[in-house]
Amino acid sequence: MTPEILAQRRSALRGLLAKPLLTVENDAEMLTLVRRHLTDLRHWLTRETGWRLTADSETARLFKIAPDAADATHPARGKAGEPFGRRRYVVLCLALAALERADTQTTLGRLAEDVLSAAAEPELAGSAPSDTPAFVFTLDSRSERTDLVAVVRMLLGWGVLRRVAGDEEAYLTATGDVLYDVRRTVLAGLLTGTRGPSTITAVTFEEQLAELTAEPVADTDDLRNQGLRRRLTRRLLEDPVLYFDSLDEAERAYLASQRHAITRRIEEATGLIAEVRAEGIAMVDPGDELTDVRMPEQRTDGHLTLLVAERLASGSEWGIDELKAFVRQAALKHATYWRKGVTDPGAEDGLLAQALSKLTALRLAEVRGDRVRGLPAIARYAIAPPTIKGD
Secondary structure, X not given: OXXXXXXXXXXXXHHHHHOOXXXXXXXXXXXXXXXXXXXXXXXXXXXXXXXXXXXXXXXXXXXXXOOOOOOOOOOOEOOOOOEOOHHHHHHHHHHHHHHHHOXXXXXXXXXXXXXXXXXXXXXXXXXXXXXXXXXXOOOOOHHHHHHHHHHHHHHHHHOOEEEEEEOHHHHHOOOOOEEEEEOHHHHOOOOOOOOOHHHOOOOOHHHHHHHHHOOOOOOOHHHHHHHHHHHHHHHHHHOOOEEHHHOOHHHXXXXXXXXXXXXXXXXXXXXXXXXXXXXXXXXXXXXXXOOOOOOOXXXXXXXXXXXXXXXXXXXXXXXXXXXXXXXXXXXXXXXXXXXXXXXXXXXXXXXXXXXXXXXXXXXXXXXXXXXXXXXXXHHHXXXXXXXXXXX
């Protein structure tokens, strides 16, 4: 195989890892590249990860299986980068259900009506016995309309909807509506569970999620080893750092014997480079493309995150209140360079929350209750006194 073909296949795989749903409108060149190397990509992904890949002239979909379904450190985000909250996630699910039953075209107003109707169902509104908190959505406030628009814009970005006429801002100000095409081929490929939702029999949300993503139990040594290789490869591809102490005994034993082979195959296929330390492994991207969270970054939040990382790298465990006090001091010290408002009463709450969300997403810190501790990889952000060597 020529170096050019290998480079193309690597670029296609990297494109899928960065964006598992490609559409011809938004990703025409990458979609063409994926289709050109579809057979080889499918073979590698099936063997090493167990992930399914489909592609046609309009879309390509990599059906990833999340290493940890309970991981909330990489939320969906709105246009301004704000993380989705519970209401937006529920509205997203209701909108998808409504679009499944919609015509080939719909309007934002019609979609809003369908979401309102679904939100009034007893299971959500709280009039039926349930262990789920009541969900109230009326579209009476601008914040609720903003949440609906944020969901619609996410669907536009995914390619589920295609705007035909109008603008969401007009809907927000109640001065107009928006017409969309509904892309059913894209909509049908959103779910990534290992089984259909209609086959789920569990009652609680946690049990339902576990059942939706459960994989077959291996009953032979070969299948068990295949399952271990796939789980470890997924985590190395998806997690910023794979810590050895997060693995069970079988996973640690398999990785100890197969580490070089697993990381070598990932390096050859993706261009990521294995950085191995006593505590774990990180697959580093020299191109800094395969991440949704970057560090270091500039401006106020980036600078503060580095300062908090330095504090946590000391090896001590810190209380939230202690870190808030540290943030207040840092804001006063750097007020000239940071954005306005950082010294206002209570500003430290949002500043610290933003910093910790980034550090936990990168597996550099861990928050438990009101305590925060740095994880081993944060040691790279420690600053030690300079050592002057004599002649």
